[in-house]
Amino acid sequence: MNRSDAMRDQEIGSLLLKFSLPAIVGMLVNSLYNIVDRIFVGRGVGSLAIAATTVAFPIMIILMAVSMLIGVGATALISIRLGEQKKEEAEKVAGNAMTMLILLPAIFAILFLLFTEPILVAFGASENVLPYARDFVYIIMFGSIFGSISMGMNNFIRAEGNPKMAMNTQILGALINIVLNYFFIFRLGLGLKGSALATVISQFISSVWVLSYFFTGKSLVKIKTKNLMPQWPILLSIMAIGFSPFAMQIANSIQQLILNKTLMNYGGDMALSAVGIMMSLSTLLFMPILGISQGAQPIIGYNYGARQYQRVKETLKIAIIASTAIALAGYLVLIIWPTEIVGLFSTDKQLIALTVHAMMIFFTMLPVLGFQIISSTYFQAVGKAKESAILSLSRQVLLFIPLLLILPHFWGIDGVWRTAPIADFLAVILTATVIYLEMRKLGKVTVIAQSEEVACH
Known part of the structure; x- marks a missing residue:
């Protein structure tokens, strides 16, 4: 059974495990890298450096958004x-996409470097944090195409x-990143610049690894020169x-921008550092x-x-059940x-106390977010x-941002922390309604498709 046919014929549980396990392992390694990276930054550079990465986070999210x-x-x-047996059209999609994955981040990086x-400052950098954030993001931008x-x-x-193969790409990049972060920060004393440099080098090696897969004949979908010219349709x-x-x-980037500004108003650099730690933990929780x-x-597609x-x-x-179980397990550990x-990231008792308090509120609805x-x-x-x-936008735009602008006026810094669980709860209600209606519709289509199949036989 070839790779493509397996998605049509193999038992769903084992097929989902086959596809998800490598993705989970790869993404867990990536999220562990993010945590280790912030631990290195927090202990090797200081709490202001954690705040700087928090300020830079919306910019990195925008780069990720372009890729996505x-x-x-x-x-x-x-x-x-591929499900429709149209391999040539799949290759046209891949070729067009590769061209845009190079052009779009390059354009964004140039625009950012002109107005760094x-x-x-608009993303929440104070005078103390700005030098760290500037050093970090300059280097990240030069590697944006590789990422x-x-x-x-x-x-x-x-x-x-x-x-x-996709898992191996993620593991390769993450392991190189961890090793280089330690070497650049603790051995060479490059500080936050060293962390950014480690990220860019690991992204470069990962991009070479991925491109070699497509250009050495290993791939089912081929990257052909004739398909690289963008076609508008x-x-x-x-x-x-x-x-x-x-x-x-x-x-998410806009949300982070508003969050950073609100945190500076109600909690200062310490609150920014606390959110930086929570973002690292959030990455670990959500990556599986x-x-x-x-x-x-x-498989679905x-x-x-x-x-x-x-x-x-x-x-x-099956995917909803598995993701809910993982989310619940992560919540119990927290x-x-x-x-x-939290003590892994810093020895500052004030920062640890603030982060623990915030985390207990912020992650309240975590067990049901897998479904969403x-x-x-x-x-x-x-x-x-x-x-x-x-x-996708219900949590960040329709709910989170309005609540973030309102709740701190009543509860202060606790209003910031309470924004997340309230927005999450409302988003889950909306999602449940939409997916219920979709499954009813799909059920009717299934009956029609089965009737047509019987008629053909």
Whole structure:
């Protein structure tokens, strides 16, 4: 059974495990890198450096958003086209996407470098934090193309049915990053510049690794020179599907900008450092769920394209159950050992106490967020951009940002922490309603498809 046919015929549970486990391992390694990186920064440079990475985070999110606009959209289309047995069209999508994964981050990096300091100040950098943030982001920008290629095209590898190779890409980049971070910060004394340099070098090596997969004949979907010239119909299809995760990341960046400003007003640099620690922990908590999401996406997309709707529903159900179990386990670890976990990042007792208090409130709704994330991914996978955009944006734009602007006026800094669980609860209610209606509709389509199949026989 070849890689493509397995998505149509193999038992769903084992297939999802086969696709998700490498993604989970790869993303866990990546998230562990982020945690280790912030531990190195916190202990090797100081709490202001943690605050600087918090200020720089919205900019890195925007770079990620550009990659996801093309990478996620192209991945969904590649899966659907392979399910429809249209390999040549899948290759056109991949070629067009590769070109845009190079051009878009390059344009963004140039624009940012022209207005660095005003952007960093707008994103919450105080006079004390600004020098650290500037040093960090300058270097990150020069490696933006490498990060775009390695992240975006690694999704193509997963879409064509080779999740282990995609996992190896993530592990390679993360391990190199960890080793170089330690060497540059603690051995060479390069501080936050060393952390940024380690990131860029690891992204460069990862991008070379990914490109070698496509240009040495290992891939099912080939990158051909004739497909590199952008074609508007293809690009518009890619961006229509990729718009949901793109918009979600842009909203996340705007959310982070407003959050940073609010934190500076109510808690200062210490509150920024606390959020920096929580973001690292959040990455670790959400990456396994996103791994399941990435594993489910090509299976859902392929079977939707092949009109195997019962397999689509089964994949969604198993993915939701697995992600909820992981989210619950992560939440229990946080509430049982909060002080010990936060203490890994800093020895500052005031920072530890503030972060533990914030974390207990901020992550209250964590156990149910797996359902929300997987459901949003379903609509990406089947090419329903509008529904995916609404669900993805519900937490960051429709709910989180308005609550963030209102609640601190009543509860001060605690109003900032309470924004997340309230927004999460409302987003889950909205998601449950939309996915229920979609499953009813899909059930009717399944009956029609089965009737047509019986008629053909």
